[in-house]
Amino acid sequence: MTTVVAFNVAREPAAARILADGSVIWPTRKLPPAEDDHAALSAAVVLADGGELVGVTLGQGDPVWAAARGTTRVLRISDVVVGDDDSATAAALAAAVAEVDGADLVVLGDSEHHPGLAPALAGHLGWPCVLAAAAAARVGEGVEVTRRIGGVEETISARLPVVIAIVAEGEETSPPGMKTMLTARRLPVHDLVATDLALEPVPPLEPVQTRPPSSAAARLFDGDPQQAVGELIKALRSEGVL
Amino acid sequence: MGEDWLVVTDSQDVGALSRLLPDAPVTAMVIGDRALAESAAVAGVAVVHWIEPDEGVPAEAYAGAAAASILASSPRLVAATALGPASRAVLGALAAGCGATLLSGVTAVRDAGDRVEVTGGAAGGDVVATYAVPWPLCALVVPSDDVPAPDPSVLVAPLAATDSPVRVTARRVSQPSGLADAARVVGVGRGLRSKADLDLVRGLADRLGAELACSMPLADDLGWLPRDRFLGRSGQQISPRLYLAVGLSGAPQHLQGVRGAKVIVGINSDPGAGIFRASDYGIVGDLYEIVPALTEALARG
Structure with a gap:
């Protein structure tokens, strides 16, 4: 019974540099943590319940970031990076999970920008999944998951094995300090390459063409506040929403 | 060439239909109650396959069963919105099951022979990106308000539900805040x-x-x-x-x-x-x- 947490496996738009012609340049060396990663790590620590917590990541993942938050070791596929095909990313992660003896529970962030990643990981593993989770705990031989969608809160029980995708409900409140980060550097990292896992070493899917969106920018009013609000009210009346 | 499918687990999912290839007949896979199944019986849909979840079982628990049923038709294109967890779970299982590319934020697809051209938002919607990928494709599409007219002649065919390792044990609906219906x-x-x-x-x-x-x-x-x-x-x-x-x-x-x-x-x-x-x-x-x-x-x- 081993808990696995996947981290640094989703790209956040804030990390992208977008050029005037619509070209997108992503970080090539290290990805910043995704919006939900810290919440997934916190949930995974709870689920590991003092037992082993194995981190899995891809080539742009930062093992120190995860080790400082509770992973006991990290397995990284160093020559695979995140692309836009969530199933391809998930296939690599599933191969990494298969390397972890006794893995029966995988936790990861439920990325808004890669909504197919967690379910595709479940698909590649052949496990069920619980998505959009807020919190999870081990109960007996299974897990109990809480999730809130709109105005409905559900408690879901699931037998193992299962993939749980966590949505962060806030920012990280107490990130690890410098001492913890330094200690985390000493925790073991097992680097593999795709061929070690019988994965076909294919480049990540990227678009053949990009362009800026054609939608018109907002009509902005600035300058004197009285004048600006007057123009806004006039515009909203013409829209029929006042 | 296989079939085109639409996965419906949320009332807004039918709005994904207009994002698919025009003139290609679509088969719908619905996980939900009868009203949801009937809402998928619209123009452009050839037949609706319908799984009604057992009491206390979340729709996503049927992802594997729905995916297996779709895979049997050697799908060419399967689309859903990312609105509900269940639709995502089905597409994840499908993409893994048939080696499909799985893209999100999709607004249009175009048949380009042995490949499919996929257009959608990338980098959080700050750019419009086009991909050229081989079939089959699993597409999480942006819902559209353009919902086709109901077609009562469309067959709604129930599928048997299977046992599930996932169950809802408690459900609490918050007091309405007034936000949902506010103008x-x-x-x-x-x-x-x-x-x-x-x-x-x-x-x-x-x-x-x-x-x-x-x-x-x-x-x-x-x-x-x-x-x-x-x-x-x-x-x-x-x-x-x-x-x-x-x-x-x-x-x-x-x-x-x-x-x-x-x-x-x-x-x-x-x-x-x-x-x-x-x-x-x-x-x-x-x-x-x-x-x-x-x-x-x-x-x-």
Whole structure:
């Protein structure tokens, strides 16, 4: 019974540099943590319940970031990076999970920008999944998951094995300090390459063409506040929403 | 060449149909109650396959069964929205099962012979990207309001539900906050300096006849408003005629909760704030000047 947490496996738009012609340049060396990663790590620590917590990541993942938050070791596929095909990313992660003896529970962030990643990981593993989770705990031989969608809160029980995708409900409140980060550097990292896992070493899917969106920018009013609000009210009346 | 499929687990999922290839007959896979299955019987759908979940079993628990049924037809294209967890679970199982590319934010697909051209938003919607990938394709599409007319002649065929390792053991519905049905909503973010200043924004909301809402940090981290007042991916998702965003940066998490608004107005002192990219109108200025001015101007009529 081993808990696995996947981290640094989703790209956040804030990390992208977008050029005037619509070209997108992503970080090539290290990805910043995704919006939900810290919440997934916190949930995974709870689920590991003092037992082993194995981190899995891809080539742009930062093992120190995860080790400082509770992973006991990290397995990284160093020559695979995140692309836009969530199933391809998930296939690599599933191969990494298969390397972890006794893995029966995988936790990861439920990325808004890669909504197919967690379910595709479940698909590649052949496990069920619980998505959009807020919190999870081990109960007996299974897990109990809480999730809130709109105005409905559900408690879901699931037998193992299962993939749980966590949505962060806030920012990280107490990130690890410098001492913890330094200690985390000493925790073991097992680097593999795709061929070690019988994965076909294919480049990540990227678009053949990009362009800026054609939608018109907002009509902005600035300058004197009285004048600006007057123009806004006039515009909203013409829209029929006042 | 295999079939084209639409996965429906949410009432808005049928709006994905117009994103698919025109003139190609589509088979629908519905996981939900009878009303949802019947809502998928629309023009353009050849047949509806329907799994009705057992009591206490979440729809996503049937992802494997739905995927297996679709895989048996050697699918060419399977589409769903990313609105509900169950649709995503089905597409994840399918993509893994047939080696399909799985893309999200899709707005259009085009048959290009042995490949499919896929267009959609990338980098959080800041660019429009086109991909050329081999069939089959699993596409998480952006829902459209363009829903085809009902077609009572479409066959709705039930499928047997299977045992599930996942169960809902408790379900609690929050008291309605009034946000869901509000015609106008004023949302406030961290541009507000103190809890006491909420009265300023509340005054504007009252003058507009609007409900007051907020970003996640104001409810979760600061506790200035109840949790049922925060808008966003993990909060309330609304569709008012007017959404006025005051002192909000326009974080993607928040914007996902207000995408259904007819008209969005941003008020922010930073002309480069992300909220203006999602807005129809905006005022660049200090909310502490703009909000009182707007309230007074509305009071004058």
